[in-house]
Amino acid sequence: MNIALLFDASDPTLGSTYGDAVMRRVLRTGVLQRRQAHVRVSICDILTRTLTPDWPVPKILATVYFPTRFDRLRRESLERATVDSTVFCWLLQNLTEDAADELDTTIAATSGYLGAMDVSFGDPVQLAMFRQSLPEYIRFRGDVASVLYTGHNEDPDRALRELLESEGMTVTYEDIGARKTAFDHYTDPAHFRRIEYFQRIAAKLDGTSETMLSELALVIEEIHPELFDALNSAMRAIAAAETGEDLAHAALSGRRFLEALANYWYPARDQPVNGRKVGRPQYRNRLWAYLTEAAATADPPAPGEVAALGSALDELIDRFNAGVHATIGSARLEQTFSALLAWLTAAIRLNPHAAARPYLAYEPELMNYFRDLAQRVLRQTAQQASSPGRPGDEAPASQ
Incomplete structure (x- = not known):
C-alpha cells in the first residue's frame, strides 16, 4: 500500500x-x-x-x-x-x-x-x-x-x-532517473489504475501475496512502466477466461511480458555471449545472460543462484508456449502466472540495482529534448555568424 x-x-x-x-x-x-x-x-x-x-x-x-x-x-x-x-x-x-x-x-x-x-x-x-x-x-x-x-x-x-x-x-x-520529471508521461490516473488492477487480480492467484505484489508493482515501474500492459492483458484474459482461445491469449501475454523484459534488461546484440546467440529472437538466452551478469555484480556476488533461476525461466517459457497452442488448462495457466511473479521477484532481488532502469522509459523524450536543444543552438549560431552587426564588426569611428 x-x-x-x-x-x-x-x-x-x-x-x-x-x-x-x-x-x-x-x-x-x-x-x-x-x-x-x-x-x-x-x-x-x-x-x-x-x-x-x-x-x-x-x-x-x-x-x-x-x-x-x-x-x-x-x-x-x-x-x-x-x-x-x-x-x-x-x-x-x-x-x-x-x-x-x-x-x-x-x-x-x-x-x-x-x-x-x-x-x-x-x-x-x-x-x-x-x-x-x-x-x-x-x-x-x-x-x-x-x-x-x-x-x-x-x-x-x-x-x-x-x-x-x-x-x-x-x-x-x-x-532515480527521469521519473517524476517533465520527461515522465506515465502520470495519468488510468496508468495507476492499471497497476492497481494488476495487483487486485494477481492477488487471487495461489502463491501470491499482497506484500510480494506491492513490491513488484514498485519495481516493475522502475524497470519500465509499459511492462504492466502485458501483465494487465494477461490478468484480464485470466479473469474472464471462458474458452481455450481466452487462455491462449493470456499465455501469449505472459510470453510477451518475458520478451519485453528481455528487451529492457538485456537488449539484443550481434555477437554471441557465452556461446549463445543473443539477438532479438533469442529472448530466453538474453534473460539467462542478464541473470549471469546480475549475479556476478551483486553485493555479495551470487553466481550459485543463476542455475535455479535459469531453469525456472526455461520451464515458464515452455509452459507459456504450450498455452499459446491451447494445450494447457486454466488452473495450470494460473499456476504458471503465479510462478512467473515469484520468479520475477527472485530475479529482481538477485541484484536490485541491476534490475532498475532509471532512464530507459524516458529515453525518447530525453532524446527529443536534446535533439531540439542542439538544433536551436545551431540555428542561433548560424544566425549570429551571418548577422552584419555581430560583435567585432563595428564600423570605424568617423574622422
Whole structure:
C-alpha cells in the first residue's frame, strides 16, 4: 500500500526544522529498518492551500484526505491543521498494513501527529496532491537508506546523510532517473489504475501475496512502466477466461511480458555471449545472460543462484508456449502466472540495482529534448555568424 503519515507542521514540539524532527520520530520506531522489502519515501508539505479559496475545507477533507482501506486519521486535528497550519507528509510506497499499523500505534501519542491513511494514485486528486507534488527523498531497504537524486549528484545532501547516519542507518546515493520529471508521461490516473488492477487480480492467484505484489508493482515501474500492459492483458484474459482461445491469449501475454523484459534488461546484440546467440529472437538466452551478469555484480556476488533461476525461466517459457497452442488448462495457466511473479521477484532481488532502469522509459523524450536543444543552438549560431552587426564588426569611428 501507499501510506501517508500526516503531521501538523506548526506543532511547537517539532520546532522550526519540523522535517528533521518527523524523520527522527519515524526512524526511532524501528519499523522501516525491520523490513527487508524496499520502501520508497516522498516527503514534503501537502499543498492544499493551492486549492483554496475555490475548494472549501470540507471538500478538501473529502477528496484529498479520503482513505479507502487504511483509516487512522485524527479528523478534528487534521481539519484544524488544514485551516490554520500546514500538513506535513511522509508518503511511504510499498508498506504492508501490519507495518503501517505498527508505525501508527508507535507514533500515535506524540504531539502534532494527525494520523495515517492509504493513498490511491488511481484517484486524480490524490495522485496530484501526493505522488506528483511530493518529491522523492529516500529508499529504505532494512537499515540501508538510499538518498535519491536525478542526474549528476554534484551536491549530495550531506545534512540528510548525517541525520540518517545519526539514527543508525547506512547511507548510499541512488539516481532515480527521469521519473517524476517533465520527461515522465506515465502520470495519468488510468496508468495507476492499471497497476492497481494488476495487483487486485494477481492477488487471487495461489502463491501470491499482497506484500510480494506491492513490491513488484514498485519495481516493475522502475524497470519500465509499459511492462504492466502485458501483465494487465494477461490478468484480464485470466479473469474472464471462458474458452481455450481466452487462455491462449493470456499465455501469449505472459510470453510477451518475458520478451519485453528481455528487451529492457538485456537488449539484443550481434555477437554471441557465452556461446549463445543473443539477438532479438533469442529472448530466453538474453534473460539467462542478464541473470549471469546480475549475479556476478551483486553485493555479495551470487553466481550459485543463476542455475535455479535459469531453469525456472526455461520451464515458464515452455509452459507459456504450450498455452499459446491451447494445450494447457486454466488452473495450470494460473499456476504458471503465479510462478512467473515469484520468479520475477527472485530475479529482481538477485541484484536490485541491476534490475532498475532509471532512464530507459524516458529515453525518447530525453532524446527529443536534446535533439531540439542542439538544433536551436545551431540555428542561433548560424544566425549570429551571418548577422552584419555581430560583435567585432563595428564600423570605424568617423574622422
